Amino acid sequence: MTCNSATEARSCKRWKVTDYDLDATLESGQVFRWRRHKGGWMGVVDGRRVYLRSSGGRIEAEVAASCRSWRWLEEYLQLNVDYARVLRGLPSDEPMRRAVDCCRGLRLLRQDPWECLASFILSSTKQIVQIQQVIELLCQRFGAPIGVPAGWPVSNDFPTADRLAAVSEAELRACKMGFRAPYLLEAARRVADGRIDPGGLSHLPMAEAREHLMELPGVGRKIADCVLLFSLGFTQAFPVDVWIQKALQECYFAGDQKISLPRMHALAETHFGPWAGYAQQYLFHYFRVIQRKP
DNA sequence: AACCAGGACACAA
């Protein structure tokens, strides 16, 4: 009975890359929908099913669609960034050196603003695995099905704001998101009726874009900074979560009394500079992989 | 079995 939208169209593309650690990038807690699949990764980008594999200085993509331009994926993967320049722009203190040394090739993606905003609204005081589960449920129940070739794992697109705006809070809570449900619902409604346009914030000054994001209930400084960094292109945004608090306290204020959030944000500006967001991601991933069981 | 997780918010002192 299903008139499934399976397609036989496929396209492949290959890029040469240097210092691009796809595993670290997709596992570093900036995105939540990629799954390991046959030696690579399966995900959804711009409404298309995408398979990625990386080895020996190459990234290969296979897409369940026919496409002549690959700009959308190059943009998502940020293949055009001058990575050497990013590394040169980071401070060369000892903790930073260790973090970069540990996670060389870790990159920042450029995600869809609405998906990013919604995802991080759901992220508060949840472990990354739980965030993945909630988002998976959300996509299964409210996302549009995506056409895939036979044999590919099926999936749904991330739900649009319009779709979620028409859903009840109870239905959202059924996706295990708890007290975050009214936050997501209100964000969806405001995006749906145009009171806020997440993507449009990218051409504002960062502080101004942040203020608009923080007008949303459930969006504070940390979540706003995640959206700025992961989807709007503000590389100087510096999300401070519990891990980063520990990292900064240990590495830059060792032995000192508990440092306040404003002081940490001040450090981000004065010490980490225009690529602070990369520094943040390195510290975050470094501390997380270090603290994992031996 | 407690403890805590990529927080935000209202309210206290």
Added chain:
DNA sequence: TTGTGTCATGGT
């Protein structure tokens, strides 16, 4: 300005 309780859920 900084400190506490609350919100929901379940992984480790």
